[in-house]
Amino acid sequence: MVLKGRIKFIANMIPECTILSDIGTDHAYIPIYSVKNQICKKAIACDIGEGPVAVANRNIKRHGMEDRVVTRIGSGFKPISEEELDVCVIAGMGGILITEILQEDINKAKKANKLILQPMNCIELVREWLYLNGFEITDEGLINEGFRIYNVIVAQWTGKIAKKELVYYYIGEKLIEKKDPLLKKYINRRIDLMDRVLKQMSAMKDQDSSLISDQRNIRNEISALLERINK
Secondary structure (H helix, E strand, O other), X not given: OXXXXXXXXXXXXXXXXXXXXXXXXXXXXXXXXXXXOOOEEEEEEEEOOHHHHHHHHHHHHHOOOOOOEEEEEOOOOOOOOHHHOOEEEEEEXXXXXXXXXXXXXXXXXXXXOEEEEEEOOOHHHHHHHHHHOOEEEEEEEEEEEOOEEEEXXXXXXOOOOOOOOOHHHXXXXXXXXXXXXXXXXXXXXXXXXXXXXXHHHHHOOOOOHHHHHHHHHHHHHHHHHHHHHHO
């Protein structure tokens, strides 16, 4: 199986493990790829919908992986037993939904050896949730696919609660530490997006001056961070 773009990038950030659980698997591409490439010994492909699970089962059969990749229907961590918790992928969902899944079964999230998270939006909410609930972000990466740049986070529970400067919820510290090649491009896009949002907010008749001020402060902090990186 050949993966491309965002999906391949996510798979390549998965550490070697015994059991990989893919929550919201859709087509089961990541579980199949991970088993075939000896990233994991066994994989569990979970999804809340019968349709995606049926598609996953067809793909698993086509690749002859029935004995090593299993599918389960259920929400979040619920289809996964505590004994099976090893590396868990939650990708391709909104950031708010990802935090809800983590919060709903936080004890299982804590017991996972690694969480691989790829939110489609609201990355700042995911980072904040992780830090405030005792998770450490051990790695991050950026991948450009089409017109978008996506964040992938690797995290694990340590029990150490951290409160970061606001700017580091928006721009991951690991991205800065490793000097991710897409970091400057990503920051510039975030600034451009915030400028457009601020312009729209300022043009509204019923303005929330406090919210506009908060957004402008965050935008300026991100801009200042970019200046420090460029030095």
